[in-house]
Amino acid sequence: MMRQLKILDFAIASLRRRKGKSLSIILVFAFTVAALSSVLLLTHALRSEATQLLAGAPDLVVQRIIAGRHDLIPGSYQEKIEKIPGVKAVTPRLWGYYYDSLTSSNFTLLGIGDDAPRGLPLLAGRLPKAPDECAIGSGIAEFRGVTIGDDLYLINQENLGVGFTIVGLFSAQSNLLTHDLIILEKETLRKFFAIPPGLNTDLAVAVYNPQEVNMVAQKIKREFPAARPITHDEIVRTYDAVFNWRSGMLLSIFSVALVAFCILAWDKATGLSAEERREIGVLKALGWDTGDVLLLKFWEGMFIALTAFLLGLTAALIHVFWLGAPLLAMVVKGWSVLFPEFRLVPYIDLQQIFILAFLTIVPYLVSTVIPCWRAAVTDPDSVMRG
Amino acid sequence: MILHPGILALLLGALLVILLMLYACIIGFGVLRHWDRSSYSQQQLELERRTYLISTMVNYALGFQALSLLLFIYTVDSLHPLFIGAMCATGTLNANPVGWDVLLVKIPVFFLAWLWVIVNHYDLQVEDSPLVRPKYAALFGLLPLVVLDSWRQFRYFTGLDPQIITSCCGSLFNQSGKGIASSLAALPVVPMVWVFYLWLLMLLILLLLAFKFNSSALRYLLALAAFMLLPVGLASVISFISIYIYEMPTHHCPFDLLQGGYHFIGYPLYLGLFGTVLCGLVPGLMRLLQIFAPGLGQVFKKRERFWLFSMLIFLLLLLVLVSRPLLFGSFTLQAYL
Numbered sequence: 168m169m170r171q172l173k174i175l176d177f178a179i180a181s182l183r184r185r186k187g188k189s190l191s192i193i194l195v196f197a198f199t200v201a202a203l204s205s206v207l208l209l210t211h212a213l214r215s216e217a218t219q220l221l222a223g224a225p226d227l228v229v230q231r232i233i234a235g236r237h238d239l240i241p242g243s244y245q246e247k248i249e250k251i252p253g254v255k256a257v258t259p260r261l262w263g264y265y266y267d268s269l270t271s272s273n274f275t276l277l278g279i280g281d282d283a284p285r286g287l288p289l290l291a292g293r294l295p296k297a298p299d300e301c302a303i304g305s306g307i308a309e310f311r312g313v314t315i316g317d318d319l320y321l322i323n324q325e326n327l328g329v330g331f332t333i334v335g336l337f338s339a340q341s342n343l344l345t346h347d348l349i350i351l352e353k354e355t356l357r358k359f360f361a362i363p364p365g366l367n368t369d370l371a372v373a374v375y376n377p378q379e380v381n382m383v384a385q386k387i388k389r390e391f392p393a394a395r396p397i398t399h400d401e402i403v404r405t406y407d408a409v410f411n412w413r414s415g416m417l418l419s420i421f422s423v424a425l426v427a428f429c430i431l432a433w434d435k436a437t438g439l440s441a442e443e444r445r446e447i448g449v450l451k452a453l454g455w456d457t458g459d460v461l462l463l464k465f466w467e468g469m470f471i472a473l474t475a476f477l478l479g480l481t482a483a484l485i486h487v488f489w490l491g492a493p494l495l496a497m498v499v500k501g502w503s504v505l506f507p508e509f510r511l512v513p514y515i516d517l518q519q520i521f522i523l524a525f526l527t528i529v530p531y532l533v534s535t536v537i538p539c540w541r542a543a544v545t546d547p548d549s550v551m552r553g
Numbered sequence: 554m555i556l557h558p559g560i561l562a563l564l565l566g567a568l569l570v571i572l573l574m575l576y577a578c579i580i581g582f583g584v585l586r587h588w589d590r591s592s593y594s595q596q597q598l599e600l601e602r603r604t605y606l607i608s609t610m611v612n613y614a615l616g617f618q619a620l621s622l623l624l625f626i627y628t629v630d631s632l633h634p635l636f637i638g639a640m641c642a643t644g645t646l647n648a649n650p651v652g653w654d655v656l657l658v659k660i661p662v663f664f665l666a667w668l669w670v671i672v673n674h675y676d677l678q679v680e681d682s683p684l685v686r687p688k689y690a691a692l693f694g695l696l697p698l699v700v701l702d703s704w705r706q707f708r709y710f711t712g713l714d715p716q717i718i719t720s721c722c723g724s725l726f727n728q729s730g731k732g733i734a735s736s737l738a739a740l741p742v743v744p745m746v747w748v749f750y751l752w753l754l755m756l757l758i759l760l761l762l763a764f765k766f767n768s769s770a771l772r773y774l775l776a777l778a779a780f781m782l783l784p785v786g787l788a789s790v791i792s793f794i795s796i797y798i799y800e801m802p803t804h805h806c807p808f809d810l811l812q813g814g815y816h817f818i819g820y821p822l823y824l825g826l827f828g829t830v831l832c833g834l835v836p837g838l839m840r841l842l843q844i845f846a847p848g849l850g851q852v853f854k855k856r857e858r859f860w861l862f863s864m865l866i867f868l869l870l871l872l873v874l875v876s877r878p879l880l881f882g883s884f885t886l887q888a889y890l
Contacts, residue, residue: 207558403634404634404635404637407634407635408555408635408715411555411556411557411635412555414556414558415556415557415558415560415561416556418556418558419556419561422561422565457602457605458605458677461609518627518628518631521623521627522558522562522624522628525562525563525565525617525621525624526562529565529566529569529617530565533572533573536609537606539609540605543605544606
């Protein structure tokens with residue numbers, strides 16, 4: 168144990184003697200680690216955010232499909248689904264997307280009925296009560312430069328401008344949900360999009376027993392062949408798969424950087440300076456054997472790898488959780504133009520660190536094995552004679 | 554295939570391990586052919602230098618291989634939300650049955666890799682490295698295993714499809730079902746508790762005797778008993794340790810133990826089990842090798858107590874972790890006995 172510590176001490180001292188070279192390797196390595204770990208940290212944080220949000224999603228969403236496309240769902244569906252045993256409630260939902268040519272971004276419009284709560288903790292003001300009122304998310308307020316009391320003008324289905332008085336504004340904490348959201352009264356929304364009466368966008372079904380959700384979904388599918396029931400579990404799984412896929416995709420791209428780094432490490436380790444050769448020669452003349460020199464090289468490598476790993480990980484933590492991952496967010500978050508800006512909850516688990524170490528330290532150690540060995544077997548005699 | 558970061562890390566690691574092992578075997582072949590301990594030629598000097606390269610590379614490769622078992626279990630466990638019907642690693646492994654074959658290779662390779670690294674470590678400390686030939690011959694045996702492991706792992710991960718509806722531990726480790734997992738779960742609890750504790754007691758006695766007496770036969774016996782602890786321990790985990798930890802008489806899964814809901818107790822538990830087995834094997838194996846290489850005895854003599862002592866620690870860890878829920882947990886099986 169003492170011997171290992173002494174050799175480690177010597178390794179650090181000898182790295183310090185070659186400051187420039189060691190620092191350059193550490194910096195490049197740290198950069199590679201930072202790139203890889205940003206991807207992992209960001210996707211993991213987004214995934215846990217999504218999972219938490221989806222905890223409040225309905226057990227079952229029923230859509231109607233015609234010719235493979237999503238279609239409006241008639242009221243008759245609701246009555247029949249309510250009669251299925253185990254179903255607690257069926258709520259018809261009316262919502263849609265709105266392309267805003269002014270800001271060239273997509274808004275989400277949601278209609279609420281009379282049963283909606285009037286005040287919410289994250290809402291300044293109140294939800295709309297009259298046909299000419301609306302509540303908006305902070306992203307829209309920012310993009311359009313409006314606030315409570317102002318009028319929001321939108322173009323309806325008949326290409327006519329409609330003005331709504333803003334009576335509520337969602338605070339930034341609820342951004343992931345409400346950033347691009349406009350809330351209108353249900354009947355106002357129906358008129359705005361010219362949706363025929365009796366039709367809704369989809370149905371949210373609440374089920375008493377979570378274990379019966381799949382059975383209820385099967386029954387709905389049997390009753391209405393045109394229906395597409397989507398269970399809560401399916402949504403969670405899809406999100407999981409999507410985030411895994413995105414981070415895996417990015418990791419594959421960044422692995423090219425890793426390969427480039429390994430080549431650099433190999434090159435740096437191979438190109439021993441005359442001084443290093445002399446150092447190894449002297450050590451061996453003093454009685455170190457090849458195994459000791461290899462151990463020295465191993466500790467040098469470990470020191471560089473761990474320092475760079477910690478630096479890179481810290482940089483990634485700052486990049487993702489403090490700065491909000493400006494360099495990666497576009498790719499990982501999604502397709503929307505109007506990105507919510509939100510603070511991710513810092514969260515790392517052991518597995519990620521383990522995976523990162525496996526992805527970065529292992530290739531580095533492997534790429535320096537042979538150069539290190541070449542250095543360690545140098546003949547003291549030939550080196551010192553010059 | 555699922556592009557999960559853990560899967561990418563495992564596949565990359567496997568590729569690197571194969572490359573290292575392959576290169577080590579290629580050089581090792583030259584060493585095996587021309588090795589002549591008594592020679593003072595330039596060639597012999599060159600070969601001796603190469604042994605350093607080989608042992609460094611193989612140490613790295615087998616070290617990564619041993620870590621990859623942990624990462625594999627961890628990854629498989631964290632993938633389970635992707636599969637309909639999966640609730641832990643069992644479901645993920647069932648989603649593509651090759652997964653079980655991966656474990657069947659990975660666990661033996663884990664032990665063989667550690668034993669090779671340990672033997673190599675002591676052999677290098679002997680002046681003339683007497684075990685060079687058997688060691689490198691063993692490398693040629695390890696290489697196909699490592700390749701098989703990587704190949705199966707690759708097939709397992711590429712064959713995973715989230716559309717598959719899989720079955721989880723509840724149905725696999727079902728007492729009334731058929732198949733090996735079910736019959737393990739159906740092992741009667743009380744006799745199994747006896748077998749497990751008597752086995753541990755026997756190991757403990759053998760261990761204490763080995764501390765006291767320097768007999769080789771004792772070490773062989775200890776190694777054999779430690780080796781047999783692996784099946785006994787795994788069967789006990791499925792048969793009774795699991796149900797006491799879950800506090801549920803029908804839940805026999807050996808993988809749920811690894812989840813946060815049970816405070817990750819599976820990790821120290823399996824560490825205790827695998828550590829006991831490994832540390833128990835080492836003294837016996839070294840004694841066996843001393844028959845061929847007497848020089849090894851001198852080197853290992855001082856270190857033997859370290860292995861015996863480590864085994865004692867792991868054994869006690871296992872004992873404490875298993876006994877705590879049995880003795881102090883609020884769950885009893887009285888109504889079922």
